[in-house]
Amino acid sequence: MTPENGNRNGNGIVIIGTGQGGFQLAACLRQEGYQGSITMIGDEPGLPYQRPPLSKAYLKEGRLEAIQLRPDSFYERNAIRLMTPERAIRLDRQGKTVETLTGGLIGYDHLVLATGARNTIPPIAGLGAANVFSLRTSSDADRLRDGLGVKRQIVVIGGGFIGLEFAAVAASGGHDVTVVEAGSRLMARAVSPAISEHFRAFHEALGTRIVLGTGAAGVTIGSEATAVGVTLADGTDLPCDMILLAAGVRPNVELAVAAGLAVNNGIVVDSTLLTEDPCISALGDCTAFPDPVRGDLIRLESVQAASDQARIIAKRLTDKPSSHDAVPWFWSDQGDWKLQIAGLGTGADEDIAIEQAAARKLVFRFKMGQLLAVETINCPGEHMAARQLLRRSQPVTRAMLEEWQFDLGGLAKALKELTG
Ligand SMILES: Cc1cc2nc3c(=O)[nH]c(=O)nc-3n(C[C@H](O)[C@H](O)[C@H](O)COP(=O)(O)OP(=O)(O)OC[C@H]3O[C@@H](n4cnc5c(N)ncnc54)[C@H](O)[C@@H]3O)c2cc1C
Structure with a gap:
């Protein structure tokens, strides 16, 4: 274990943010066998919970237990120290400490910024009204x-x-x-x-x-x-x-900016989610990382991105190298329509839309004949096949899809059999 990674001074890993990414990191660290101390600092009260249901089922039912990522006992059993509600207000990169709003000074060997994003408030008078x-x-x-x-x-x-x-x-x-x-x-x-x-x-x-x-x-x-x-x-x-x-939202980057870390629409990290400081990583909605395909910095606001990034950091901090090359995917439930997106359609120069029976719809997005992304409505099987196809190192082309009459499952199966 390198000094940047582990328990050099016994302070272990400190995670700022107890949202999706922060939680996933703590859980993955234990899964990967990390035995040092893990401290999570989060300014929301209570246990980490999932945000997606907030605009869906939770809005109707309001059962907090149903959206909590794990019960209380999980944190005790895994020796994860949860400091909530507590706000991190300053980082001292030389002294390797985090100062909190209540006056605490928490030492770290490795720090992970998982501070998420906050809602944008447009400059329109009256938006402060109670309703x-x-x-x-x-x-x-x-x-x-x-x-x-x-x-x-x-x-x-x-x-x-x-x-x-x-x-x-x-x-x-x-x-x-x-x-x-x-x-x-x-x-x-x-x-x-x-x-x-x-x-x-x-x-x-x-x-x-x-x-x-x-x-x-x-x-x-x-x-x-x-x-x-x-x-x-x-x-x-x-x-x-x-x-x-x-x-829309803005990434919570203020701690990083004040600590002199690079920020460009998100805390800048490399493909392993490490900032320019070898003792500080960042993940999730607050992070700008290199797009594995195009190389430019991107920031994704999704559960999958935060969770995948947490897994990568956990592997790195337990000396199992891994970098960010997962296929991005996203979902949105609106009424009884489930939108799923595999890949990133940014830069697409051609779209092919296909309508199936009832509310089943697919859009294939291409750039110079290569498949970038597949958007589906109420087609979970096709979405999974699209993710499988986009994971391949060889590009999937429009010609290949035409040959298969846009049957994603069939093409994925055929290519799998071909490559073994
Ligand atoms: C209503 C809603 C619906 C969504 N639906 C979907 C969906 O259907 N599919 C999907 O993929 N994604 C969805 N998302 C997005 C998804 O929830 C986020 O991408 C994900 O939560 C990002 O995880 P994160 O850990 O980066 O940030 P967050 O989950 O936002 O967690 C960051 C935490 O850090 C805390 N924090 C910030 N600064 C400090 C500080 N200085 N000290 C202490 N704590 C701090 C924040 O208060 C927050 O609790 C939705 C989001 C919302 C709000």
């Missing part, structure tokens, strides 16, 4: 659920995954919902135009009004100091008694 909500934490979801207790007229600012997942829940619950998206289509940062269009039609069929191409420019505050309307950039007024702000 303006956002959705990042379980307490945000609790507030939102309480707010949905009576029939509401809701404006969702932002037509990305979280805004749309929420819109599907709210519309199905009988609320009057309008989604406002400044871009020309829904989820534009992450999906093809064909998928955006399918989801626009899907949400409209649920009764949601979708407004594209004009952003929120102002919030009207009523006599009781609550928001009573949203004014759009084109002058349209949308009356409402509830607003959900879902306008």
